[in-house]
Amino acid sequence: MTLCRFAALHYSANFTRMQMKLILMALCAVVSSFKQPLSTELDGIWEEWKTQHGKQYSKVDEGFRRMIWETNQRLIRQHNLEAEIGKHTFTLGINQFGDMTNKEYNALLTANDAEEVKSLDGIPLSKWNCSLSAAPETWDWRQYGYVTPVKNQGSCGSCYAFAAVGALEGQLFKQTGTLLPLSEQNLVDCSGDYHNNGCNGGLAMRCFSYVSDHGIMSERKYPYTAEVGPCEYQNATKEAWCKGFNRVPSLDEKVFRDTLYEVGPIAVSVNATHPSFKFYKDGVLYEPDCSTRTNHAVLAVGYGSSYLDYWIVKNSWGTGWGRDGYILMARGYNQCGIARRPVYPIM
Structure with missing residues (x-):
């Protein structure tokens, strides 16, 4: 029995014939829209x-x-x-998510907003507050060797590990002058005791806590597989370690900018649900309808200004997404929640 026929047989006696006719027309239009011929x-x-x-x-x-x-x-x-x-202020482009349902796409967005708020209680605040003359109008840590090439998390919900590793790689370069790709897989497999959930989400700050206690191996020695496996961390071959982490005051994008300039790349969380983020291609993302309830971890690597002030953000969806794997996000508007909880490791 078709949907249109079913509706015709089950209408309420309270409806007039005209009302029922309008409802049937609407229902049939919905059904027919799913049967439109492909272009x-x-x-x-x-x-x-x-x-x-x-x-x-x-x-x-x-x-x-x-x-x-x-x-x-x-x-x-x-x-x-x-x-x-x-x-x-930005354009969109078809990408690897073009054939996904919203449910399938949203399953990749695994950062937990409520857990992140709770986990930040008691964490020291950044004290950076540069004068306007000290922090330049634009800054990009990629130009100074702090940022590794764009990576791809694949179908594993491990964005938190990529954001944490990006911040750690920047701090390691700051200390040693060597840009060494570190292991996201190390964090995916081994930080479960810190309440991360492998390919089902986690928090960058919990990764920093893990690295503070154990250290982290290189990507070469512990390569990424896009799935959870047994922890194969070897302390003897660790490449980096941190003392802990700090956070930037929530919603203070002036201090956020100053801290980014003084410290290096910073792990941030954003809401990536809106199609404007999902299919972002170029320009500065200013989307008033983007929620500030965060669900995806990324890495802020710089800032600048054109027709809008913006953050330069590294994603973990490969170079086919956005501007070769990056997105420019409007600065000064808490765009998609980017200024809510920036965190960075201390080495």
Whole structure:
């Protein structure tokens, strides 16, 4: 029995015939929208996208995935047309998330906002507060050797480990002058006793606590697998250690900027749920509808200014996302919650 027929057989006697007719028309429109023919003009682009991202589907699944992908293509096209006339400060682009349902995408966003708030109780605050003349208008730690190439967490919800490792790599370079990629897998496999959850989320600050107690190995000696395995940490081959961590005062983006300039790259949390973040491509992300309830850990590596002040943020979704793996996020607006809980390790 079709949805339209079912509705016709089960309407309330209180409805007039006209009311029921309107309801049936709306229901039938919803049903028919799921049966819209796929756009043949996108066939070539679809095949290229599948090849680029290594996508393979069963015959049953391909139509469903193509429909999601086309819906996202239309959203992106509409946004970019609006950006051309000045309605938005950034553009979008199709990426590896193009065929995912919202539920599938959100499953990758595993940072827990409430747990992070609780975990920060009693943590020392950053004391940096540079004069306006001391902190330059723009700063980018990538230009000074503090930042390793963009990595890819894959389907494992390990963003917290990548954010923590990025901050640790910067501090290790500051101390030694050597930029050494450290092991996210070490943290994914071994920081469970610190209340991290492997591929199901965690917090960068808990990683710093683990490294304070144990140390951390290099990426070369403990490579990333994008899945949880037994802890294979070897103390004899650790490459770095930290004394603990500090936090930046919540929502104070002036102190945040000063601290970033004085200290180095800083681990931050953002809300990555909105399509504007999911499909970000270029420009400065200013999205008033982006929630400040954070669910994804990233690394702030600098700041600057153009038509908007912005943060330079390194993500862990590979170089095919955003600006070669980076995003510029509006500064001074707590955009997507970025200024709520910045933390950094002490070496």
